[in-house]
Amino acid sequence: MLKRTFPSPEALRRFPFGLADVAVILGTLVLLALIARIGAGTLVSFHPPDIVPNIDLNPRNLPYYAGQSTLRMFVALFCSTIFTLVYGYIAAYSRRAERVMIPLLDILQSVPVLGFLSITVTGFIALFPGSLLGLEAASIFAIFTSQVWNMTFSFYQSLRTVPKELDEAATLYHLSRWQRFTKLEVPSAMIGLVWNAMMSFGGGWFFVAASEAISVLNQQYTLPGIGSYVTAAIAAKNIPALGWAALTIAIVILVVDQLFWRPIVVWADKFRLEQSAATEAPESWVYDLLKAARIPRTIARSLTPLGEASNRFLSLLMPPRESYPAEFSRHRSDRIYDLILLLIVGVLIAGALHFIIATVGLSEVFKAFVLGLLTLLRVTVLLIFATLIWTPIGVAIGFNPKLARLLQPVVQFLASFPANFIFPFATLFFIHSHISINWGCVLLMALGAQWYILFNSIAGAQSIPTDLREMATDVGLKGWKRWQKLIIPGIFSAWVTGGVTASGGAWNASIVSEIVSWGHTTLTATGLGAYIAQATEVGDWARITLGIGMMSLFVVGLNRLFWRRLYRLAETKYHL
Known part of the structure; x- marks a missing residue:
């Protein structure tokens, strides 16, 4: 007779798999199945000027539409992250490249999403x-342009304000450029980069409708997604459909926050630059689940030899530099270089002016x-009020882990919820309350732009070492x-990044805020945003060029005269 045996508790604990x-x-498996199911919708046949099938306002279609939009958002976020790391690094450590790339970043940030769509739609259709x-x-690509500039400015500014003692230590140990990048520069920028990526992802929802229901050059293109669903619901004056869309996007934002952003925030907390541990670390059930699981650790161990070999290879390709100066010195060749750039820019401006x-x-x-x-006046009012209201709130959240755990999902939800989903209800309110859209559009612009200041204030406050806070107390x-002595110097660099990106975001938001519709009723403010939107809809290339050029001129001028000086102050005085 065979004796039946059962594994002991010790043997069970040694079992290679657990519930985690x-x-x-x-x-x-569920994630891969969803990606395959949603991604299959991008492979259908399309021959312009064919019309993509109309959006069905049946609420049963909303999960699929929401999945399509979310997949586009994550693809754009991946591209934005790669662009940020490459572009920000080159701009921070190449003197000559910095003179071109940062002004170019100012210009690209100022170009509205509709401007990119006007130029790129035909080219992308021809490409596929x-x-x-x-x-x-x-x-x-349109969503990418709404996400990437904020992240790039944050990473660039973080590289320019790496703590001096850590920079000297990296030089002393002769770290290669790749080792410095992975061991010092990216970790020191991580908290700001994560919060700005979170803000960029949330801000991307603002332009989902414009990127999915494309109306440029007298052509209408519609992609299945929650943004195009809302556009169709507005055109049909279907309030129940708008309500279902708002509920769906709220669920998507909360799910993405719990499954993606919250674990990343917890993981990024280990990159805090301080000597004493945080009083209370942030928590995430997904992060705890991944730490408890054995499979991720097993996979990581199996890939360790490959990672080490890659690090050695990249370190050989990127040997140490002699120095990483905080300030670039000017040489005679730099003046010639600047003169050539000025001539090129002058020729381009002269050509654009001649055409216009x-x-x-x-x-x-x-x-x-x-x-x-007029639009500049609205942007200025918005920045002043957003700074006064959201900077103290951001500092409170950044200093208090309990408050951060409670409010981070709330602010993430508020920042991610597409403000233009609220526009139809705001339009109805303006119509019935007889409020001028010239003033109401400031509120609509703020719904999309104010969060840059809040999120950067949170990131700046979290970056202030705990020991400095304890010493101040x-x-x-x-x-x-x-x-005056702790908070403003500690968050100044992050606040400047928030201010410059909020400014650019407000200019961009003016495109969809200065002209709003409900059915056949359209409210139009007097401003440059409405001017560009109207020119883009009818395909007036001359006025599109003029409007985008004028907006770029205002944004770049403001950045050069105001924000760039604050950046220099942050680099030279207000950083650890």
Whole structure:
């Protein structure tokens, strides 16, 4: 007779799989199945000027539409992260490249999403003939342009303000450029980069409708997604459909926050630059689940030899530099270089002016300038109020882990919820309350732009070492003295990044905020944003060029005269 035996508790603990591993495997399989199911919709045949099938307002279609939009958002976020790391690094450590790349970043940030769509839709369709991939690529590129500039500014500024003692230690140990990048530069920028990526992802929802329901150059293109669903619901005056869309996007934002952003925030907390541990670390059940699972650790161990070999190879390709100066010195060749750049820019501006004046006349240029001044006034009012309201709230969240755990999902939800989903209800309110859209559009712009200041304030406050906060408390710093001696210097660099990106975001948001519709009723503010939107819809290339050029001129001028000086102050005075 065979004796039946059962494994002991010790043997069970040695079993290669646990409940956490089962959850990770099932979650991975479900994720891959969803990506395959949603991604299959991008491979359908499409031949312009064919019309993509109309959006069905049946709420049963919303999960699929939401999945399509979310997949586009994550593809755009991946591209934005790669661009940020490469572009920000080159701009931070190449003197000559910095003179071109940072002004170019100012200009690109100022170009509205509709401007990119006007230029790229036809090209992407031609790149993928006979396939919907062209429209998908154009939509993803539009979302990319709404995400990437904020992240790039943050990473660039972090590289320029790496703590001096850590920079000297890396030089002393002769770390290669690759080792310095992975061991010092990216970790020191991680907290700001994560919070700015979170903000960029949330801000991307703002332009989902514009990127999925594309109306440029007298052509209408519609992709299945929650943004195009809302556009169709607005056109049909279908309030129940708008309500279902709002509920769906709220669920998507909360799920993405719990499954993606919250674990990343917890993981990034280990990159805090301080000597004493944080009083209370952030928590995430997904992060705890991944740490408890054995499969991720097993996979990581199996890939360790490959990772080490890659690090050695990249370190050989990128040997140490002699120095990493905080300030670039100017040479005679730099002045010649700047003169050549100035001549090139001058030729381009002269060509654009000749085209504009020859087609629309000098009076139209003056009109666009005046409209730009009106939009500039709205942007300035928005920045002042956003700073006064959200900076103290951001500092409170960043200093208090309990408050951060409670409010981080809330602010993530508020920042991620597409403000233009609220526009139809705001339009109805303006109509019935007889509020002028010239003032109401400031509120609509704020719904999309104010969060840059909040998220950067949170990141800046979290980056202030705990030991400095404890020291400030021990010496009795309170009230305004605490702000003056600790908080403002500590968050100044992050706040400048938030301010410059909020400014660019507000200019971009003016495109969809200065002209809003409900059914056949359209409210139009007097401003440069409405001017560009109207020109883009009818395909007026001369006025599109004039409007985008004028907006770029305002944004770049403001950055050069105001924000760049604050950046220099942050680099030279207000950083650890």
